[in-house]
Amino acid sequence: MTTDTSQYLGRQGADWWRGAVIYQIYPRSFQDTRGDGIGDLQGVIDRLDYIASLNVDAIWLSPFFTSPMKDFGYDVSDYRDVDPMFGTLVDFDRLVEAAHARGLKVTIDQVLSHTSDAHPWFQESRESRDNPRADWYVWADPRPDGAPPTNWQAIFGGSAWQWDTRRCQYYLHNFLVEQPDLNFRNPAVVEAILGEVRFWLERGVDGFRLDAVNFCTHGELKDNPPRDDIREGFIGVRPDNPYGYQQHIHDKTQPENLAFLERLRALLDEYPGTTSVGEVGDDDSLGVMAEYSRGGNRLHMAYSFDLLGERHDPEYLRGILTEMESRIEDGWPCWALGNHDVTRLASRWDAAALRLYLAFLLTQRGSICLYQGEELGLTEAELSFEQLVDPAGITFWPAYKGRDGCRTPMPWQADAPHGGFSRAAPWLPVPDAHLGLAVDQQDAAPDSLLNAYRAFLAFRRTQPALVKGDITYHPVRDEVLCLERTHQGNRLLVALNFAGEPRELPAPREAQSLAEAPAWVNGSWQDGTLRLPAYGIAIARCTTDSEEASWDV
C-alpha cells in the first residue's frame, strides 16, 4: 500500500487524540524509586522507554496530587501540587519533557466533581453558613425529623449526605464521606476549577481524563425513584449496594452540566492540541457519552463502563458498539477493557482469549485506553480481608472485594524482590502468580502477550482505516464478530472468533489476508471461506473496486 500514513500516526496534528492509544498509569503501583513501597513520578520517568516500546501514543497518569489518600488520590487537597510521596512539580515537569522527547503525549486525571475534605476550600466552607466559601459545596438542611434531605446514596456505601456539626447541615458526597461534592451551580466554583485546570495547561500537559464528570452538577434536592432491574458489573451498581436500587434522576447527569463542559472546552481550545476524555457512569452511559462529546464544543471524548463488566459475549459487545455508533453523531468514543476500578481483564473474561480481546479492542472505532499490566496479562490478585486498603472493598466485603486486586504493583523482573517494583514491601503485595508474567520474562519471549501488544500496536499505526476509519458491524454468526473499517477508499475486514473452537464461514472472495498483520493474526481468507482457529482473528483487505463484496452470502 502506498498511502502516506504519517498523517494518521495518531501522534501528529491537533487531533492526534482521535484514534490514539492511551496507556493508563496508576503511579502508586508503577515503579518505586524512593524505597517507600509506593510508586512515584521518577519511577514513571525511568520506565518511559518501556512505555514507548509498547507503541502507544499517550499516557494517562492517575492522580498524583496532594491528597490524604482516603481514595488513593481521587480525594485531592491541593490541585496544584504533587503529593510528596510521588515527588515534586519539578519531577512532573521532567516527566512531561522526557515523555515528549519520546513522542508520548501526557494526559492527567482531573478530579473536579469533588475535593478531599482536607482541601482548604472545604475547611473554610464547613466553618459557618456565611463565610466566603459557604456555598462552594452542596449544603442542605435536614428534613424536619433530622433525616438527610434526600434518599441519595453514596457509591461507596451509605447515604450521600453527611451531617456536619459546625453548620448543623448535611453536605453531599457521591463517593466517600471524605470526598465532598463541589457546588458547580456556584459560578465562583466553576471559575476556581477552571483556574486549577489552566495551571496544568500552562505546565504543558496534552490533555485530561475527567473523573466522574457527569457528577459535577447535582439536581433538585428530590428523592430518586426506585428501580427494579439492577445491572451487575459496575462500581456502585450491584445488588449488595443500595446505590443500585435507584434511578439516578436527580443526583447526577444534569443538563446544566453541559454549560460547564462548554466552559472547559473553551479553555482547552486556548491550548491547541490538548484533549479531554470524560468518565461517565450513568444508567444511560452511551447517551451521555454521545451528548458530552458531540458538537465540537464540549468534551473531545467520553468513556463508560460498558465494556468493563463481566459480559463479553459477542452479541453483547456488538450491541453496545452498534448502539454507540447509532447515537454518537460527530462525538468520539474512547474504549477500555480494564482500568484501576475493575477486575483485571485476564480474570474477568477468558484468560485463553487475551490476544482476541486485544485485537477486538484495537480494531474498534474510537480512542483506546490500556491499563498498566493488561499487556502482561496480569490476573486479579487474590487478597485477604486484612490486606485490603480500598474503602469500597472494606465496606462491601465479601460480596464485593473492592479494587485492590487490580492495583497491585507492576512486576518488572521475575527474580528481583517484589518483582523489581520496590526495594521495600509494597503498599499492596506483588502476587507470586505475577512473577512469571514479569516484563523481563515476556520481553525475551517472542511469542509473549507483551510482544503481541507491541506488534499489534505497531501494525495499527500503519493502518489509517483502523485508527480513524468508519466502522460497520455484521450480524454475529456462530460467535464470530465481523466488522469493517473504511478510510479513503481502503477497506479492512476484521473477523474475531469468540468461540473456544475453530470456525469456518463464507466470506467475500475479494478478501485478501493482510500481510502486514502480526503473525498471530492467524485466520485465513481463501476462495470465499474464512477459517478461524479457536479465539482466532483474521484481517483482510478488500480492494476499492469490490464495494459490492458482501459477507451476507
Ligand code: TEU
Ligand atoms: O470512578 C467513578 C465511578 O466509580 C463512577 O463514575 C462509576 O462510573 C459509576 O459508579 C457507575 O455507575 C472514579 C475513579 O475512577 C475512581 O477510582 C474513584 O474512586 C471515583 O471516581 C471517585 O473519585
